[in-house]
Amino acid sequence: MAAQTGWREWESYGDELASFLLLAIPIVFLYGICIGSFLNVVIIRLPRGESLIKRSSHCMTCGAKIRLIDLIPVFSWIFLRGKCHSCGEKISPRYPIVEALNGLLYVANLLVFGVSVNCFLMCIFTSLLICIGFIDWDTMDMYVPMLLMIAVLAVPAYFVTYHSIWERLIGLFCVSVPFFLIGEISGAYIKKKTGEKVRGIELGDTILMACAGLYLGYKSVIPAVFIGIFLAVIFGLIIKKVTGSSKFAFGPYLCIGLLLGAWFGEDLTDWYYKAMLMPIFEPERMQYTTSSLLPLLFR
Known part of the structure; x- marks a missing residue:
């Protein structure tokens, strides 16, 4: 996909590169982990035949609805110490892993492909690969x-x-x-x-x-x-x-x-x-x- 195009594009920024990346990387990462939170829903619900949008996020053990404050990607899992706020049951660390992975890979796409439509398409491709890979790992399908x-x-x-x-x-x-x-x-x-x-x-x-x-x-x-x-x-x-x-x-x-x-x-x-x-x-x-x-x- 012409990764070198991104590197060539970065050269045109010159001295402004550092300040641009300082602003862009956190924004792209936060966007990526938010999308990663939805990927967790896809990975868990799709193989079970559950709706991706009809039912709100809930604990897989007790079924309690997850509070809005507990839906912050990555950080909520850390603050809750990996446990459900209702039943205290452990929450799989894979949830923040998927979120952080998607965010980091979005940043990598930005660095490789630069600010471009190609980068945007690659981010979609990356998220699809994450879903496909984890679903196949879980279900062999x-x-x-x-x-x-x-x-x-x-x-x-x-x-x-x-x-x-x-x-x-x-x-x-x-x-x-x-x-x-x-x-x-x-x-x-x-x-x-x-x-x-x-x-x-x-x-x-x-x-x-x-x-x-x-x-x-x-x-x-x-x-x-x-x-x-x-x-x-x-x-x-x-x-x-x-x-x-x-x-x-x-x-x-x-x-x-x-x-x-x-x-x-x-x-x-x-x-x-x-x-x-x-x-x-x-x-x-x-x-x-x-x-x-x-x-x-x-x-």
């Missing part, structure tokens, strides 16, 4: 309409970024098609051996990568899938050692990979092509050594 909302972001993104329609179409298929084939082949093999209807890669993961590829383009989604697979392998081994179970949600790691891919994926792809592939396919255009390309990752 994904809410398809939420995945399709990522694809909808590709429409405005087409007009505010330089990615061509072809880059987005390649992104749509380059990961999702292999994922679909792996899922079908592995599912058929497992069914033949055990009789169970289990896919090696679930259809939700395939749809996620298709929609994200359409939004981000192939240069971001390809590094994203490798990052996601790497994280899934590492944490999958840890989970198996701790719990003894080899079943775990793949989606959260793909979501992390997609976020990192959106920030740094294009630079990684360009670096890999110039360092590894250009010497093979276009040696006459080779102008850089591998070492000279490293600064591209941190520009």
Whole structure:
């Protein structure tokens, strides 16, 4: 998603940068944690089939309505010492974690993409990834309409970024098609051996990568899938050692990979092509050594 555009934009601020960030970062963070509070509602209620707006916020243990003063994101949980004001039951620390995470990632998007429509779209994308990742972690399932909302972001993104329609179409298929084939082949093999209807890669993961590829383009989604697979392998081994179970949600790691891919994926792809592939396919255009390309990752 052209993260370097944001860095280039910051250079134009000059000496005013520090004062601007001093004002912008707290505002963006507070906005992010407020949105994060709503994300908690989505993460908890959506898998249960509950309305997101009809019923007011309530304690999940005693059902007591949460006071307005106790709805302040992050800070209310700290002031209440993580306990319900009515029954005294502990409130999961995940509530402030989701709120703070959303706020911090909004700030990161501001720093990476600058003040732009692209940054606004990335904040929506970030919140969707948080919901998708946590819901998948809890239920081992994904809410398809939420995945399709990522694809909808590709429409405005087409007009505010330089990615061509072809880059987005390649992104749509380059990961999702292999994922679909792996899922079908592995599912058929497992069914033949055990009789169970289990896919090696679930259809939700395939749809996620298709929609994200359409939004981000192939240069971001390809590094994203490798990052996601790497994280899934590492944490999958840890989970198996701790719990003894080899079943775990793949989606959260793909979501992390997609976020990192959106920030740094294009630079990684360009670096890999110039360092590894250009010497093979276009040696006459080779102008850089591998070492000279490293600064591209941190520009």
